[in-house]
Amino acid sequence: xxxxxxxxxxxxxxxxxxxxxxxxxxxxxxxxxxxxxxxxxxxxxxxxxxxxxxxxxxxxxxxxxxxxxxxxxxxxxxxxxxxxxxxxxxxxxxxxxxxxxxxxxxxxxxxxxxxxxxxxxxxxxxxxxxxxxxxxxxxxxxxxxxxxxxxxxxxxxxxxxxxxxxxxxxxxxxxxxxxxxxxxxxxxxxxxxxxxxxxxxxxxxxxxxxxxxxxxxxxxxxxxxxxxxxxxxxxxxxxxxxxxxxxxxxxxxxxxxxxxxxxxxxxxxxxxxxxxxxxxxxxxxxxxxxxxxxxxxxxxxxx
Amino acid sequence: xxxxxxxxxxxxxxxxxxxxxxxxxxxxxxxxxxxxxxxxxxxxxxxxxxxxxxxxxxxxxxxxxxxxxxxxxxxxxxxxxxxxxxxxxxxxxxxxxxxxxxxxxxxxxxxxxxxxxxxxxxxxxxxxxxxxxxxxxxxxxxxxxxxxxxxxxxxxxxxxxxxxxxxxxxxxxxxxxxxxxxxxxxxxxxxxxxxxxxxxxxxxxxxxxxxxxxxxxxxxxxxxxxxxxxxxxxxxxxxxxx
Numbered sequence: 129x130x131x132x133x134x135x136x137x138x139x140x141x142x143x144x145x146x147x148x149x150x151x152x153x154x155x156x157x158x159x160x161x162x163x164x165x166x167x168x169x170x171x172x173x174x175x176x177x178x179x180x181x182x183x184x185x186x187x188x189x190x191x192x193x194x195x196x197x198x199x200x201x202x203x204x205x206x207x208x209x210x211x212x213x214x215x216x217x218x219x220x221x222x223x224x225x226x227x228x229x230x231x232x233x234x235x236x237x238x239x240x241x242x243x244x245x246x247x248x249x250x251x252x253x254x255x256x257x258x259x260x261x262x263x264x265x266x267x268x269x270x271x272x273x274x275x276x277x278x279x280x281x282x283x284x285x286x287x288x289x290x291x292x293x294x295x296x297x298x299x300x301x302x303x304x305x306x307x308x309x310x311x312x313x314x315x316x317x318x319x320x321x322x323x324x325x326x327x328x329x330x331x332x333x334x335x336x337x338x339x340x341x342x343x344x345x346x347x348x349x350x351x352x353x354x355x356x357x358x359x360x361x362x363x364x365x366x367x368x369x370x371x372x373x374x375x376x377x378x379x380x381x382x383x384x385x386x387x388x389x390x391x392x393x394x395x396x397x398x399x400x401x402x403x404x405x406x407x408x409x410x411x412x413x414x415x416x417x418x419x420x421x422x423x424x425x426x427x428x429x430x431x
Numbered sequence: 432x433x434x435x436x437x438x439x440x441x442x443x444x445x446x447x448x449x450x451x452x453x454x455x456x457x458x459x460x461x462x463x464x465x466x467x468x469x470x471x472x473x474x475x476x477x478x479x480x481x482x483x484x485x486x487x488x489x490x491x492x493x494x495x496x497x498x499x500x501x502x503x504x505x506x507x508x509x510x511x512x513x514x515x516x517x518x519x520x521x522x523x524x525x526x527x528x529x530x531x532x533x534x535x536x537x538x539x540x541x542x543x544x545x546x547x548x549x550x551x552x553x554x555x556x557x558x559x560x561x562x563x564x565x566x567x568x569x570x571x572x573x574x575x576x577x578x579x580x581x582x583x584x585x586x587x588x589x590x591x592x593x594x595x596x597x598x599x600x601x602x603x604x605x606x607x608x609x610x611x612x613x614x615x616x617x618x619x620x621x622x623x624x625x626x627x628x629x630x631x632x633x634x635x636x637x638x639x640x641x642x643x644x645x646x647x648x649x650x651x652x653x654x655x656x657x658x659x660x661x662x663x664x665x666x667x668x669x670x671x672x673x
Contacts, residue, residue, distance in 0.1 A: 175510075180513055215508070216508055228515065275511070
């Protein structure tokens, strides 16, 4: 069974299409990464799937429930960590947990036991009586994840869960995501961190300008571009490499996708000597997920 | 559903009762208005107390509910809240209930002040029923102000005060309706606060301008109208907060 099915979802704001006929599905039990540049439609898609906003057209179901007609039933089964959302800053960690549990209709004693367990797992139990506004960003995010898990959801929506966190907090969250996946839960993850997505996700969907441009396994995505090798070259100054096919610029570094590394490297060396450039770095590697992302989204740098 | 409403109410009580705008517009403003009206004039306590009670209930009940939505939008707690399995109605009832409780608790103060000044309540049950219905009506009115999908509390408070202040002056608080000219009575009849003030005068002074059943009927009608409008408008504007 599919945990999430999105069919031709479209949503516009003030005449601008944020999401344009988006279709994809997420299998039960998988970690699905959702990538796209800023403003590509990631958060709008998550908001439609979690029933926060309604699509203009198209339909979607979450765990078999229609996200418009049966949104409450769907929400009972999911946990959400929205992008840039906060817990109540003037309430304690514990009161935030109890509030969430009450909103999911969880019986008090059960909620207390679950909250105790989650706060311990996420390493914030000693701060349970502290007001949220006194916590560090990493602790706040760990609390947000604890709140999303208090109802024992079958499906988790995590919108940038490790963005801007310290190494320790990001690691705790990643480990927990993997553990939740091992328990058979489905996870829908949006992230800026390519390494994280590559490491955690079973499949990845890439959205750009409101449209899905690829849904594949990270390995298949890497194989998909250019045949394929990535030649990364760095010069001592910025240059114009538009004469080369299939090139992406990243500051003074350029990545050229090719099936023939020898010819490409010779062309680069020739180009450098003709233009009096110094080659300050040269690498040959299989394309990373980041390379795939940049190629599919036309080089926009934010995922 | 009741447990969820109560959870939201409790959250609102803990989060918003002690916020600056709530205390300023809900407690200090009616007190200063009353003192400005009272000091230097030889008015009887029996006349003053119903007016003070009406003003206090009106200001306090409309002080909590308008600030919740813009504050939650600003703090980015709203999206997390509505991702939970609750309806907009559940959330609105939780907001109204928090405002309602605040209004009722603070409105006890003028009643006690009246007792200290030797002004007893002649019809306590009538007054109690009016306070409950009035607090509900005014809390719903307060929530109506926050239907504009803004995250600026000051914008909502400005709109709220734009409506609240004129109502204070046309509702028989400072001048009894019986002393108003015909056009004044017509204007007063447009304000739901008029009917609460009339019941308060009946309960404390022993007379009312309108028949009591009409006061209650119109106060209940106002409560229903404000509630329905608040629910419908919030259901429509909530998505525009994201």
